[in-house]
Amino acid sequence: MTASLTFANLACMRGGRVLFKGLNATLGAGDALLLTGPNGVGKSSLLRLIAGLLPAYTGTVTHDGRLALSDENPALDPRLPLAKALGYWAGLDSTGPAAVAAALDALDLTRLAGVPVRLLSTGQRRRANLARVLASGANIWLLDEPGNGLDTASLALLERAIARHRTQGGIVVVASHQSLGLTNAQAVELEPAE
């Protein structure tokens, strides 16, 4: 699995306001990037920008490998059982039920596989959201506050999943106020542009 992610001189403009500018990073297989900074400084916007959901004001993002994004939106059909809701995305990603089962197992969701998504608690939904990323088989994970609402045990599962992804040559970009046990991670501290 070869993956790379590079951005250079990146700036983001939202609603006529420059959120950040001059951001650079180069990530190769197994690398991690931790985005920190105060609320509203543009961490989520940077992730959306890398994911191609927002246009860059200046600068470029290049990546080699498939992307997977986990933000505050679950994007799972509330009426469907969890495994089926995840299966929809795994089908689009051509990874299939085995990847879903592995992702559910990795985040301790296996016994909730048959429970409709709407009945899940906040923390369970957060883990389901992360399971979607795990099951995608993508090389580059973009995680926006992945630790929000997770209990200690779930945080440990998340840290283990991230570590495993990195040893398999994957890239992780995390916007978080928690350190999430990232070792040898690059860090970008976003500051208000003004």
Added chain:
Amino acid sequence: MKAFLAILVRDLRLSLGSGGIGLPVVFFLLVATLYPFAVGPDGALLSKTGGGVLWVAALLAALLPVDRLIAPDAEAGVLDQYAVRGLGEEMIAAAKITAHWIGFGPPLMLAAIPASAMLRLDGETLAAVELGLLAGTPGLAALGVMVASLTAGLRRGGALAGLLMLPLAIPLIIFGAGSIGDFGGGAVRFLAAASLFLAAVAPFAAGAGIRALRE
């Protein structure tokens, strides 16, 4: 193609589950039931005007599911996830239009049979209505998804969707109702042309609308 089918099947399943198919049909039948109460049980008048009433009912029924076509997917982040996977917005829109038509066109054509009985339409008129619905509902479905994507990001977009959609549907209703009368053959061709035009343009307009939602 795989993604097109997956989105189509998902949208169909969702509209089945949320009353997106049943509701327009029930509404359509209700209008056909109420109209004779409003104008009286005059068989000649009913059969003369009934075809046009069915077209107005079809148009209004097409409005009902509009707020469910795009906005829920935008709010839940489903459209973002499609974009992260690099799926084209035009393809997504085309899949949504196809799914919407399957859940809307054929059920309406079935409902037109009991509705025509309530409006005292003869077999010939019913055949014209059915042919017109077959030609016109793809255009209505395309229009619905297009308007839904343009109004999804707005507050109270549902109300605006009606204002936007009804004027754009004027060609469909003119040629649709026109296809029932004496010069029906020509009108149904125009209806098919208008419908085809909408179905061809809508994926691009809706695709642009979906892209604009991300901003």
